[in-house]
Amino acid sequence: MKDVYEDRIICNCKKVYYSDIVKALQQGSNLSEIEEEFKRVQEITKASTGCGGCHDKVLDVISEILNP
Ligand code: FES
Numbered sequence: 451m452k453d454v455y456e457d458r459i460i461c462n463c464k465k466v467y468y469s470d471i472v473k474a475l476q477q478g479s480n481l482s483e484i485e486e487e488f489k490r491v492q493e494i495t496k497a498s499t500g501c502g503g504c505h506d507k508v509l510d511v512i513s514e515i516l517n518p
Pocket residue numbers: 460461462463464497498499500501502503504505
């Protein structure tokens with residue numbers, strides 16, 4: 451898992467940053483299904499629970515973090 455990254459906002463509605471997603475994934479990620487990880491990140495950070503427009507961006511970030 452990456453620990454050096456450039457922080458940036460991923461979800462504008464819920465003000466979720468890249469670093470928030472990294473932290474969420476560090477809380478016991480089992481590197482399973484990306485959709486499972488997405489749901490967990492959503493629960494922890496609330497990312498993609500507003501307009502939903504960042505859905506693909508969040509998914510991209512998760513796969514980028516899990517598969518650097
Ligand atoms: S930008 Fe993430 S829910 Fe709207």
